Amino acid sequence: MIVGEQKSIAEIKAIIAPYKKILIMGCGTCVKTCFAGGEDEVAVLASALRLACKKDGKDIEIEEFTVERQCENEFIQEGAPAIARNEGVLSLACGAGVQAVARRFANTPVLPGVNTTFIGVLEKQGVFTEECSGCGNCGLAVFGGICPVTRCAKKLLNGPCGGSQNGKCEVNPETDCAWQLIIDRLKTLGQMDNLRIYVAPKNWQTSLSGGPRKMVREDHMI
Amino acid sequence: MTENFKPKITLFHCINAFGDADELALNDKDAFEIQTVKMACSSMVKDVFLLRAFEAGADGVIVMVCPEGQCRYIEGNIRAKKRVAWVQNLLDEIGLDGRRLFLNNMASGDNAAVNQAMDNVLKNLAEVGPNPAV
Numbered sequence: 263m264i265v266g267e268q269k270s271i272a273e274i275k276a277i278i279a280p281y282k283k284i285l286i287m288g289c290g291t292c293v294k295t296c297f298a299g300g301e302d303e304v305a306v307l308a309s310a311l312r313l314a315c316k317k318d319g320k321d322i323e324i325e326e327f328t329v330e331r332q333c334e335n336e337f338i339q340e341g342a343p344a345i346a347r348n349e350g351v352l353s354l355a356c357g358a359g360v361q362a363v364a365r366r367f368a369n370t371p372v373l374p375g376v377n378t379t380f381i382g383v384l385e386k387q388g389v390f391t392e393e394c395s396g397c398g399n400c401g402l403a404v405f406g407g408i409c410p411v412t413r414c415a416k417k418l419l420n421g422p423c424g425g426s427q428n429g430k431c432e433v434n435p436e437t438d439c440a441w442q443l444i445i446d447r448l449k450t451l452g453q454m455d456n457l458r459i460y461v462a463p464k465n466w467q468t469s470l471s472g473g474p475r476k477m478v479r480e481d482h483m484i
Numbered sequence: 485m486t487e488n489f490k491p492k493i494t495l496f497h498c499i500n501a502f503g504d505a506d507e508l509a510l511n512d513k514d515a516f517e518i519q520t521v522k523m524a525c526s527s528m529v530k531d532v533f534l535l536r537a538f539e540a541g542a543d544g545v546i547v548m549v550c551p552e553g554q555c556r557y558i559e560g561n562i563r564a565k566k567r568v569a570w571v572q573n574l575l576d577e578i579g580l581d582g583r584r585l586f587l588n589n590m591a592s593g594d595n596a597a598v599n600q601a602m603d604n605v606l607k608n609l610a611e612v613g614p615n616p617a618v
Contacts, residue, residue, distance in 0.1 A: 271577045302532065306574075309535035314578035316617040 263292040263383070264356045265390045266376040268303065271310055277373045278311070278352055282321060285348040286311075286375070287341055287363065288328030289355035296390050298376050299354025301328040307354070307375065323348075332359030338366050345370055398468030398475060404456050406447035411464070413440035419461040491609045492517045494537040497548040498526040498564075500556050501590050502598075509595045510602060526550070527560030534571045534585060543615045544584045544605055548598070551589045561589065581612045 269277075278284050286304050294300025308324045315322045327344040329337045332355035341363075345351055350371040353360040356378040364372040380392035395412045401419070402409060411417050415433035422441035425432035429442040448454050466472065493516050502508060504522070519542075523529060526549035537545045547568055549561035565587055572582030586608070588601040 271574070302530070305532040306535060309532055309539055310574055310578055313535065313538055313580055313617040317579055 263295055263381070264358075264378060265296045265380050265382045265392070266293045266298040266356050266378045267296075268298050268307065268354065268376055269374070271314060274307070274311065274352065274375055275314060277375075278322075278350070281349045281371075283323045283325070283348045283350075285325045285327060285341070285344050285351045287332065287344075287351050287353050287355070288326070289332040289353075289359050290328055290330045291332075293355055293359075293376060294328075295384065299356075301326075304328055304354055332356075333362045335362070335366055338363055342367075395469070397464070397466070399465065401461065404459055404461060405444050406451055406453060406456065408440055408444045408447055410440045410444065413438075413443070417464075419464065421457065489543075489610065489614060490516060491543040491606065491614070492541055493519070493544045493546060493605065493609075494540070494542040495520045495546045495548060496523060496526070496529050496533070496537075497521070498523055498550055498560070500525070500592065501548050501550050502592060508598055511599050515606060516602075525555070525557045525560040526564035527555075527557060529564050529567060531567055531571050531574070534568070535574070538575075538580065538584070538615060538617060541615065541618050542584075543613075544586065544609045546586045546588060546601070546605055548588050548590055548601075551591055554591070580615070580617060583608045583612050584615070 286308050288294070288299050288301055288304035290300055294303075297303060304326045308326045311322070312324055325344055325348055327341050329340050331337045332353060345367055350373060351363060351367070352373050352375045353363055354375045355363070356376065357374065360372055360374045381394040381396055382390045382392045385391045393409060393412055395409070397411050401411070410419060415431055415437070416423055418441065422439065422445075423432075426439035426442055427435075429439055431437040431439050445457070448456055468475075495518055497520060499522050521533075526547060529547055534545055534547070547564055549564050550556070552561060555561045568585060568587040572585050575585060576582040586601070586605050588597075590597045590601065
C-alpha cells in the first residue's frame, strides 16, 4: 500500500487559510489503512480544525466526505456535489489522489493534507515499513522475495557488504540487514544457488530517474 | 483563574468502572456542570468523540477507565490511554491545551479516588480557564 502521514495542524491551517468553505476529502484505500486519510481521520481533522479556527476567531465551514479511492474518476465523481458546494478541497489522499481530483475538477483548488511517504507494508499493528521503491524492474525472484534495492541501505545486488552485525544493518542498527534476510530466506527455500547468479548493475531508466512513467494496457483501452 | 468560572465537564466512562453516574457520590456538585457518556468499554472512546465534546462546549473532558490490568476486555483501558494521549497532543497543537483532557483509572466503587480525581480536574481547569473555542 501507499503509506502517508497527515501534515501538522499548523501547516494545514496555513494551506486552507484563504478559504471560508472547505471540503476535507478522505480516501478509503491505502491512507485509510495507515491512519492518515480515511473517514475517521477526516472526522478528527475536521473537528480539530473547527476548534482551532473558532479559537482564532476565524469563520470557516468544513464539510467531510470520503470516497472509496481518490485515484479513480469513477469514485471521485461521487464527491462532485460536495466539491461544488465548497471553495476548495483539502485531500487526505496520497499525491496521486490529490492530482486525480485536481485533474477532474480543473476550477477547484485541491490541496494536500497528507505527506505521501512510501510504498510499504503493515509490519505489525501501527508499524509501517518501506519495502518497495517502485523501481520498475522487479528482481524479487532472485532475492527470495526480499528487496535489496529498498531494504539494503547500500542497495547492493550481489551479496552483503560485510558490515552487518547480528543480522542488523551497520547504517542503522534498528534495521534488519536485507542480505541476512535474503540468505535466511533462500536457505529456507533451498535456493542458495541464487547467490551464484550475477545481477548486473541496475538500469534505473525504468525508475522515476527516467522521468514520470506511464503504463498502457491496449487491451483495456476503449 | 477566571472569576465565577463553573466548568462544563463531559465524563466518558466505562460501565465496568461504574455503571451509572448516579452511583458517583461527587463532592461539591455545584462547582461544575457534568454530562456523562456511558461506554461498554473505554476502548470505545474514539479521538473524534473527545474532540466533539469540546466542540459541543465542554471546558474539560474526563475519561474514566478501569485500573490497568483489570480491563474486562484485556486492553481496552490501554487503548483509551493511548488515544487520550494522542488527543492531548492534538489539543496542544491547536492551542486548546491538552490539560483539559484527563484519563483516570478507577476501581469500581472507589468514590474517594473519583473525588480526588475530580479535585485535580477542577484545579487544572481553574488554571487553563474556559474553552476558548466556544
